[in-house]
Amino acid sequence: MTGPHAGPPHDPAESAREKLRPEHYDYFAGGAGEETALRENEDAFGRLALLPRVLRGGTDRDTRVSVLGRRWPAPLFVAPTAFHRLAHPDGELATARAAAATGTPLVTGMAATTAVADVVTAARETDPDAVVWFQLYLQPEHEVTAELVLRAERAGCSALVVTVDSPVFGRRTRDLRNGFHDLPPGLAAENMRDLPGAAPGETRDIAMRPAGWDDLAGLRELTDLPLVLKGVLHPEDARAAVEQGVDALVVSNHGGRQLDAAAASVEALPAVAEAVAGRVPVLMDGGVRRGTDIALALALGARAVGVGRPVLWALATGGEAGVREALTALREDFDQVLALCGGHRPQDLTADQVVPRGLPYRPQGPTADQGAPSGLPHRPRRGERAW
Numbered sequence: 001m002t003g004p005h006a007g008p009p010h011d012p013a014e015s016a017r018e019k020l021r022p023e024h025y026d027y028f029a030g031g032a033g034e035e036t037a038l039r040e041n042e043d044a045f046g047r048l049a050l051l052p053r054v055l056r057g058g059t060d061r062d063t064r065v066s067v068l069g070r071r072w073p074a075p076l077f078v079a080p081t082a083f084h085r086l087a088h089p090d091g092e093l094a095t096a097r098a099a100a101a102t103g104t105p106l107v108t109g110m111a112a113t114t115a116v117a118d119v120v121t122a123a124r125e126t127d128p129d130a131v132v133w134f135q136l137y138l139q140p141e142h143e144v145t146a147e148l149v150l151r152a153e154r155a156g157c158s159a160l161v162v163t164v165d166s167p168v169f170g171r172r173t174r175d176l177r178n179g180f181h182d183l184p185p186g187l188a189a190e191n192m193r194d195l196p197g198a199a200p201g202e203t204r205d206i207a208m209r210p211a212g213w214d215d216l217a218g219l220r221e222l223t224d225l226p227l228v229l230k231g232v233l234h235p236e237d238a239r240a241a242v243e244q245g246v247d248a249l250v251v252s253n254h255g256g257r258q259l260d261a262a263a264a265s266v267e268a269l270p271a272v273a274e275a276v277a278g279r280v281p282v283l284m285d286g287g288v289r290r291g292t293d294i295a296l297a298l299a300l301g302a303r304a305v306g307v308g309r310p311v312l313w314a315l316a317t318g319g320e321a322g323v324r325e326a327l328t329a330l331r332e333d334f335d336q337v338l339a340l341c342g343g344h345r346p347q348d349l350t351a352d353q354v355v356p357r358g359l360p361y362r363p364q365g366p367t368a369d370q371g372a373p374s375g376l377p378h379r380p381r382r383g384e385r386a387w
């Protein structure tokens, strides 16, 4: 038991801050503009409450979910984040080993400080069946994008995650204030080395540019890998993506680092899930910090959730072992929450078990006489009474 003198709960970000150079901590922690979207990703979970079901029996809990033909041990993956060697000298190799050791699928970023081939090798040395996906920003030159896709394929990645929320780079207030725009000597975006148009041995800058649906069709021509769109918030984009043959979606506002007033990921999730209507898996990331966040996201339509900063904090403080512990703790927490919600499987968590905090609320779903048809948490209108 923790007593009144046990102090506040452990804050992983605070522990990491003590380890990192201030400008590197700020790069990892920060968001765009006034950091509204960044804060809201976490706060929006806090505005939701769970209605657990009771007397559902069964001790045969199973947290596995199926995504793009693979069984994941839990509805959890590592979201792509840049520059892991700023957090720890072992960088992406440590992250990859820890993810593989816990069976957690890893999305390795194009902006990694370790080449994708080395990341996949580290993961597969730990677990030959490790799932590694490659995150891609479409580059202005087709041959550069093509080469990056080829490298991901050759490395053994099993899906391409195309980030579509970054037609331009977000205005990161802390980075501007700190003057942080370059990696320190010795570190580079290794996937960008020796690409077409660059001098031998040199790395190219990562470009962000507005892309269109035709670019996606062009990518489809380049590869047979499943395509996952990351950074969708509007239900019409989700619908269009499914119609264009995209294999999965990630509902995400890029950890609050792009559009400052963007909806929190969990706020956008229900309408996207409704538009997709089960045709492809809907993943989400942004603000997931504990088992109850995972349960809320699943109940609102996500198949699995990604974590970004929690992995960086664990890497900074504990390297490979730290990431292993953080991922294991999240998974165990989710398992316990699932049990407390009366669930046996992730899909037992349903939208009628989610209500907005604050009175009055009205349960909705199959047993309710009234409620939002989409599974959206019911938001009382002004003057509306619940009794």
Ligand SMILES: Cc1cc2nc3c(=O)[nH]c(=O)nc-3n(C[C@H](O)[C@H](O)[C@H](O)COP(=O)(O)O)c2cc1C
Residues within 6 Å of the ligand: 027, 028, 029, 041, 079, 080, 081, 082, 109, 110, 111, 135, 163, 230, 252, 253, 254, 255, 256, 257, 285, 286, 287, 288, 306, 307, 308, 309, 310
């Ligand atoms: C330091 C940092 C770097 C990131 N780099 C990338 C990136 O290169 N590509 C990308 O698609 N998303 C990137 N993201 C966004 C994450 O994939 C993810 O959407 C976000 O971190 C999830 O929110 P969370 O940090 O609250 O878990 C980055 C996020 C952070 C914090």
Ligand SMILES: CCCCC(=O)C(=O)O
Residues within 6 Å of the ligand: 082, 111, 206, 254, 257
């Ligand atoms: C050029 C690297 C981009 C990394 C990124 O996406 C982020 O910092 O959010």
